[in-house]
Amino acid sequence: MYLKLAFRNMKRSARDYLVYLLTMTLVSALMYTFNGLLFQNELRQYWNTEDMMEVMVCLATVFIMLVTAWLIAYMVRFMMEKRSTEFGIYLLLGMKKNAMTKLYLRENILLGAISLLSGMFFGIFLQQVLMAALFSMLGMTYHLHVAFHPGTISMTVFSFGGCYLLSLFRCRRKFKKMNIRDLMKASQKNEEIKEKYEQAKRLLLLLSVLFILLFWRFFGALQSNGDTALFLVGLVSTIFLFYIGLSASIVCYIRKKGSLIYRGENLFLLRQFASKVRTMQFTMGTLTALFTLAFMGSSFALMLGSWQTHLLKIKYPFDILLYSPDPADTFEREMQFLKEKVTSLEYYPYRIYTDGDNRVNAWMLTHLSNWGTMYQNPDGDPNMPDIENMLENYNTYYVCDTYMGLSDYNHLRGMLGYEKITLKEDEYALQIKSRLAQDVQDIADSLKLSGIPEAPGSPGAGNLHADSPLLVCGGIYADPFSQDGHNGCDYLIIVPDKVLGRMHPYYSELAVDIDGSAPPFLREELDSLRTAGTEAFRSAAPAPEDSMRQGSDTLIVFGAVNAVRDNLMASMAYMLASVTIPLFYISLVFLCVAVTVLSVQQLSDSANYGFRYDVLSKLGLKESEIHSLIFRQLTAYYLCPALLAILISGKMILFAGERFVMMTGVPVSSGSFFLKSIALFFGIYLVYFALTCVSFTRNVRRGHR
Amino acid sequence: MNSYIRICDIEKYYGNASHVTKAVDRLSFTVDRGEFVGVMGASGSGKTTLLNLLATIDRVSAGHIFYGDTDITALSEDALSEFRKNNLGFVFQEYNLLDTLTIEENISLALTLRGSGKKRAQEATAKLLKLLDIEEVRDKFPYQTSGGQKQRCACARALANDPKLLLADEPTGALDSLSSQTLLETFTTLNQNLGTTILMVTHDVFSASYCGRILFLRDGKIFHELLRGAKPRQLFLQEILDVLSFTGGKTE
Numbered sequence: 001m002y003l004k005l006a007f008r009n010m011k012r013s014a015r016d017y018l019v020y021l022l023t024m025t026l027v028s029a030l031m032y033t034f035n036g037l038l039f040q041n042e043l044r045q046y047w048n049t050e051d052m053m054e055v056m057v058c059l060a061t062v063f064i065m066l067v068t069a070w071l072i073a074y075m076v077r078f079m080m081e082k083r084s085t086e087f088g089i090y091l092l093l094g095m096k097k098n099a100m101t102k103l104y105l106r107e108n109i110l111l112g113a114i115s116l117l118s119g120m121f122f123g124i125f126l127q128q129v130l131m132a133a134l135f136s137m138l139g140m141t142y143h144l145h146v147a148f149h150p151g152t153i154s155m156t157v158f159s160f161g162g163c164y165l166l167s168l169f170r171c172r173r174k175f176k177k178m179n180i181r182d183l184m185k186a187s188q189k190n191e192e193i194k195e196k197y198e199q200a201k202r203l204l205l206l207l208s209v210l211f212i213l214l215f216w217r218f219f220g221a222l223q224s225n226g227d228t229a230l231f232l233v234g235l236v237s238t239i240f241l242f243y244i245g246l247s248a249s250i251v252c253y254i255r256k257k258g259s260l261i262y263r264g265e266n267l268f269l270l271r272q273f274a275s276k277v278r279t280m281q282f283t284m285g286t287l288t289a290l291f292t293l294a295f296m297g298s299s300f301a302l303m304l305g306s307w308q309t310h311l312l313k314i315k316y317p318f319d320i321l322l323y324s325p326d327p328a329d330t331f332e333r334e335m336q337f338l339k340e341k342v343t344s345l346e347y348y349p350y351r352i353y354t355d356g357d358n359r360v361n362a363w364m365l366t367h368l369s370n371w372g373t374m375y376q377n378p379d380g381d382p383n384m385p386d387i388e389n390m391l392e393n394y395n396t397y398y399v400c401d402t403y404m405g406l407s408d409y410n411h412l413r414g415m416l417g418y419e420k421i422t423l424k425e426d427e428y429a430l431q432i433k434s435r436l437a438q439d440v441q442d443i444a445d446s447l448k449l450s451g452i453p454e455a456p457g458s459p460g461a462g463n464l465h466a467d468s469p470l471l472v473c474g475g476i477y478a479d480p481f482s483q484d485g486h487n488g489c490d491y492l493i494i495v496p497d498k499v500l501g502r503m504h505p506y507y508s509e510l511a512v513d514i515d516g517s518a519p520p521f522l523r524e525e526l527d528s529l530r531t532a533g534t535e536a537f538r539s540a541a542p543a544p545e546d547s548m549r550q551g552s553d554t555l556i557v558f559g560a561v562n563a564v565r566d567n568l569m570a571s572m573a574y575m576l577a578s579v580t581i582p583l584f585y586i587s588l589v590f591l592c593v594a595v596t597v598l599s600v601q602q603l604s605d606s607a608n609y610g611f612r613y614d615v616l617s618k619l620g621l622k623e624s625e626i627h628s629l630i631f632r633q634l635t636a637y638y639l640c641p642a643l644l645a646i647l648i649s650g651k652m653i654l655f656a657g658e659r660f661v662m663m664t665g666v667p668v669s670s671g672s673f674f675l676k677s678i679a680l681f682f683g684i685y686l687v688y689f690a691l692t693c694v695s696f697t698r699n700v701r702r703g704h705r
Numbered sequence: 706m707n708s709y710i711r712i713c714d715i716e717k718y719y720g721n722a723s724h725v726t727k728a729v730d731r732l733s734f735t736v737d738r739g740e741f742v743g744v745m746g747a748s749g750s751g752k753t754t755l756l757n758l759l760a761t762i763d764r765v766s767a768g769h770i771f772y773g774d775t776d777i778t779a780l781s782e783d784a785l786s787e788f789r790k791n792n793l794g795f796v797f798q799e800y801n802l803l804d805t806l807t808i809e810e811n812i813s814l815a816l817t818l819r820g821s822g823k824k825r826a827q828e829a830t831a832k833l834l835k836l837l838d839i840e841e842v843r844d845k846f847p848y849q850t851s852g853g854q855k856q857r858c859a860c861a862r863a864l865a866n867d868p869k870l871l872l873a874d875e876p877t878g879a880l881d882s883l884s885s886q887t888l889l890e891t892f893t894t895l896n897q898n899l900g901t902t903i904l905m906v907t908h909d910v911f912s913a914s915y916c917g918r919i920l921f922l923r924d925g926k927i928f929h930e931l932l933r934g935a936k937p938r939q940l941f942l943q944e945i946l947d948v949l950s951f952t953g954g955k956t957e
Contacts, residue, residue, distance in 0.1 A: 254810070255844075262823035267814050268803065275805040615801045618762065619815050619862075620790020622783045 006106040013079060013111060019603065019691060020075050021115060023596040027068050027589055028119020032156045033126040034060070034585050039151035040131065053578035060582035064589045065163050067290065071593045073167035074283070075600065076108055080174070082604055087175075088183035101175040105168055112164050120156060124148075134581070137308070138573045198248040198255070205245025208238045216651045235648065239292070240285035242644060243277050250274035265629050268616065273636050276601075283597060284641050290594040291645030291681075297587035299653040299677040301580040303660045306673070307555075308576050310666050314434075314480035315572070316565040317416050320512035321486050322526065323561045325547040327351060327505035334510060337529055341522060343515040348411060351505040352488065353403040360401035360493055362387050363447045368439045368490070370552055370662055398549050402488035402506060404431075405497040412487075415513050418479050421494075427474030429494040433551070435665020436490055437478035444473040449493070471495065485559060489551035507547070518566040526562035555663050591684055598638060599692040606699035613700050630697055638689050642681070650674060709738040709902060710759070710870060715768030715778075717754050717925075728754040730925035731768070736870070741896040741903045743913045745945075746922030752906045753874060755922070759904060760793060760872050761785045772869060790819055794863030794871045798878035800855040802847040808858045809834065809843040815865040833861040837891060853884025860891060864901065871895070873905040877912050889915040910949065914942035921948060 014021050038054050080087070090100050128144050135142035211234050222228050251274050254261055261267040277284060320342075322334055331349050338344055362382040365375040375390065377383050391399045409431070410420040423429055428449055432440055449471040477494075481487050486509055550559045558572055613626050621629070657670035717729040728751045736742055746752045757763035759770060761777055770777050772792060780788060795801070802811050812833055816826040834840045837857040842850045847858070856876060863871055873892070877885035893915055895901040907913050915938065921929040929948055933941045 257823070257827065259823050262813070262817050262821070262826050264817060264820075265814075267806070267810055267817055271803075271805045271810065611801075612803055612805075615803055616818070617786070618760075618789065618795050618801070619818055620786050620788075620793075621818060622786040624783070625786075 003106065006103050006110060009103070010107045010110040010114075013107060014114070016604070017075065017079065017600055018695070019596055019599040019688065020071075021111065023071070023592050024068075024112065024115035025119040025122065026592055027064070028116045028156065028160050029123040029126050030119075030585060030589060031061070031064070031159050032120045032123025032152060033130050034581070035155040035159070036123075036127040036130070036149065036152045037134075037581070038155065039149040040147075052575060053581075056578045056582040057585075060586050061159055063586055065159055065166070067590055067593050068160075068163040069166035070286075071596065072108075072112075072163055073170070074597060076167060076171055077174070078600065078604070080104070080171075084178075084183040087178075088180050091180045091183065097175055101172050104175070105171060108168060108171075109164065112160070116157065116160050119160075120153065123156070127152075130581075134577055137577050138570050140570075195251055198251045201244050201248035202252050203245065204241040205249045208242040208245055211235075211238045212647055215648070219651050220655050236289070239288045239644070239648065240282065242288075243281040243284045246640075247274045247278040247281065250277075265616075265621070265625070268612075269629065269633060269636070272612075272633055276605075276637060277640070280601065283601070287594040287597060288641040288644045288648070290590045291642055292649045294587040294590040294594070295645055295649035295677050295681060296653060297583045297590070298680055299649070299657070299673045301583035301587065302673045302676050303657060303666075304576050304580045304583075306666050306668055307660075307664055308573060308580075310668070311664060312569055312572055312576075315484075316482065316563055316568050317480040318412075318482055318486075318511050318563065319514045319565050320510075320518065320522075321482050321563040322510040322512075323486055323548050323563075324508040324510075327507055329508040331508070331510040333529065334526065337526070338512060341525070342512075342518060344512055345515050346415065346513040348415065348511045348513075350404075350408040350412070350509055350511070352492075352507050352509060353405070353500050353503040354398070354400040354506040355403065355503045356400050358387065358391060358400055359449070360447065360491065361391060361397050363443070364397070364440075364491060365390070367443075367446070368436055368552070370436075395549055396552055397489045398506065400506065401493065402491070403493045403495055403500065403503055404487070405500045406494055407497050409492075409494045412481075412511060413479070415511060416479070416481075421475060421477065423474050423494065423496050425496055426470055426472060427496075428471045428499075429475045429477060430473055431477045431479075431481055431483070431487070431492040431494055433483050433490055433665060434478040434480070434667075435662075436552075437476060440476060440491075443476065448472050449495075471499070482563065484551045484553060484557070485548045486563060489549045518564045520567065520570075523560065523562050523564040523567040523571075526564065530562070553664065555660060588684070591681060592688075594641070595638075595685060595688040598641070599688050602634060602637060602692055603695055603699065606696045609696075610700045610702070626700070627697060630700060631693060634689065634693055634696060638685070638692075642685065646678065653677065708735040709740075709773070710736040711769075711771040712736075712759070713769045713771070715758060715765045715770060717751070717758060717763070718766045727925050729758065729765075732925065732927060733768075734920060734927060734930075736902060736904060739896065739900045739902055741892065741915070741917045742905070743916030743919040744904065744906045744922060745908065745913055745919055745949075748908075750922040751925040752922050754925075756872055756874050756904070756906045759870070760795065761789050791866065792869040794866070794868035796856065796859050796863050796871065796873040796876045798875040800847065800852075800859045800879070802855055802858060802862075804847055807844050807846055808839055808850060808854070811847070811858055812861045812865055815862045819866050829865060833864060836864075837861040838887075851884065852880050853887055856880060856884065856888050857891065860888065860895075864895065869902060871901050871903045873903065873907075875907055875909075876905065877907070877909055885909075885912065910942060910945050913945050914938050919945060 034057050037057050087100060087104075090103075091097070095103075124146055128146070132142045132144065215231065215235065215238075219231070222231060250270050254267065254270055254274070261270060320338070322331060324331065329349075331347075335347050338347075362375070362384065365371050365387055366380075366382045375383050375387050391397055406421075406423050406429075409429075413420055421429060430440060430443055481492070483490055483492065548559060548561055550557055558568065558575075560568055609630075613621075613629070616626060616629070617623075653674045654671060657673045660666065660673075661668065661670045712732060712734050715729055715732050716727070719726045719728055730751075732751075732755065744752045744755060754763065758765055761780075765778050768778070772788075775788070777785065777788060802808075803814070806814060809830055812830045813826050816829055821829065834843050837860055839850075839854050839857050839861065842854050842858075847855050850858070856879075860871075860876075871892075876892075877888060880888060889912055892903055892905070896903055896917075903916075905912070905916060913919055917933050919931040919933075920927050921931070931941075931944055931948060936944075
């Protein structure tokens, strides 16, 4: 009997809270889809880094479980309140509390089971879409096929069931505490509006706005952990106090009889809004926090995605590029090994030279925007002690400036399909990363390489050569050129070959042009080939990974002594995907959960609103005017937490975007991540909004009739 | 007195082809300007249906209702809303006040919906609050006031736009005897001093005794009509009781 009743009640709940059911189905589908990444085997054979994806998806699952558990707990409590009279009647009829609790739990578990099963069913298809997208990101072909992995199913059941256990845990205790009178009275609770200390409370809005302004002004200047912690506390407080202040300010405005309330339906709208915001202030704060996190998650994912789209292709222009700290290395062993593994079109070993000075490094450290004034004296001159300290102790630039001969440079350009360049005898060229090219436009005026010292070992070593030609910059080239430690760090000075006579080889490189694609794991094999070298080699020279520097890229760095493009691009894509996919996953679930709470709140109140709109209709409001009123009411209600979240996350995203563009050189505007995030956000938001609008209007019309 | 509202041969049917309920059956009467008309009848006699038809919140199956020269049965939905806004006032048993608005705001809203400016709305609201003697609860929410105060607020809201007709559906149904008396005296004042035309549906003999004319409905038809004339209220109340005893005393 109880099971039948539970089933019937569950059907009613599913109908009344369709948005909730759909969201839970979506969450279950997403859980199944992303859990599938943990158990698929197709990629395991290509990547050793797969555990990173597993870690990230598991981490995302934890956050998602917490938020989903919150949604379920919220909905269980919400439905309980809405049905309190019904529960009171059950008790009046003699049903025991224990039986009633069981009945309610059964209903919810049934609802959860339906969401889980239907979600997993849709998840099977969604998983195929995700896998196809992931394979496409990795530049691989995916053949669609339906696969059931017991691990995926049990993990999804475990995570989804875990959410229910977490949230239903307190339900039994809540029922135990309630008596018939409380249950019968609970449904009337919301009708009482208590307005106290509104004048004082409205100051909270002022404080919140002030904090947001300060946040925008000073966020970029936060230095210490203490400052950051203080701002975070302020931010969380703002999110929650804002709504108390907003509601109080509207109430004060109405009490002051501002002109706006005497225009059309404004009085009704403002009162409705203030009343709803007041009763839901904590929930609204939580929703704002979820929206903020969703905005940030999707923006960061978009940043990484844009790096992959724009920079990954140009990050590794050479098919294979090997580094050796030994200036005399001929790469015999490597060439021998590669001949067995790939069809090579050309092997080109070459040297990077140095004059033993650090003038160019110093110039870079004082002129590139990402260093700011960090290495400048107050008068703008280079702070040499700091620069030398940095060059010695950090893994950014080589200690000495890096040079390449014109013939090597032109040969390498030829391998990459670029046009060859020419230099006069008194000219040098600058090869630099494209993101830094804008910062070095004045190099011709400010960096004249006239002070090339005599070659080391010569009688006048360390002194200026008497006939030293005055080298001026004859051109800046920003074509992709593997400048993360291979062809210099960030930059390379190209000089006429005869200038090299006064320099010494600094380290060696081998560029290889291959036919077709490199086999998987070739990079790892080359790495192990090196570590399997002779004792003499290992003791005489520093390990390549210790001596190789990586340049000023800081956010996405993959220093590879043996850079095999096909391997590295796929590895990088996989690593990026293991961050972007969970970020999108979290953002999507957070957004859906938050917007579901908004929708459910409005829809469950629509019966009550039905009465209010009925009164308005009797006061002479046309149906079209009532529809417009509903639209405006829902718009205000939906926009409020979203706009606050945009305001708060906006600064952080714009700041992070600016830094990201500066540090990575992604050729997009820093605001584009934010705008794209908003577009994505409102795309999903609109679906829920439209669904709510239609259902709300239908409910009101039904109530009206 | 001239005919202000003319109800001409109206009919209202509910149901479907297999089962038709005739709620109002070829009903005709007129209401003059400044009249206070009561409608009494047993449960199912059609009195609330009649009120809904006059209130334009339901449509007739046949017949015509004229407010002056305007036949409201021929108006579109939007035109009816406009008509309702400009010509009618409602007082219901359950008050129908908006619970998120204070007493004063409930009255103001009725005015602002009709496009009254700030100054006019404020003046008119203040006047109505005073007239209905609810000034002291102006800033309270409906749940903080008594039933009588709520009903007087509903009454003030109904009067906000000088309606041609004030329609009251069991206005004293949820009130105690003292609040009922106060409200009915208010209706009388409105009717006699301001000339407000009132049509009240009630099953309460005491309430009906305040009316100037009473229409007794049975099975959707008027079966009796009682005029108070210059009679004292107690005598009129006795006459109503006599009519009811004739019908078996059933009004609800």
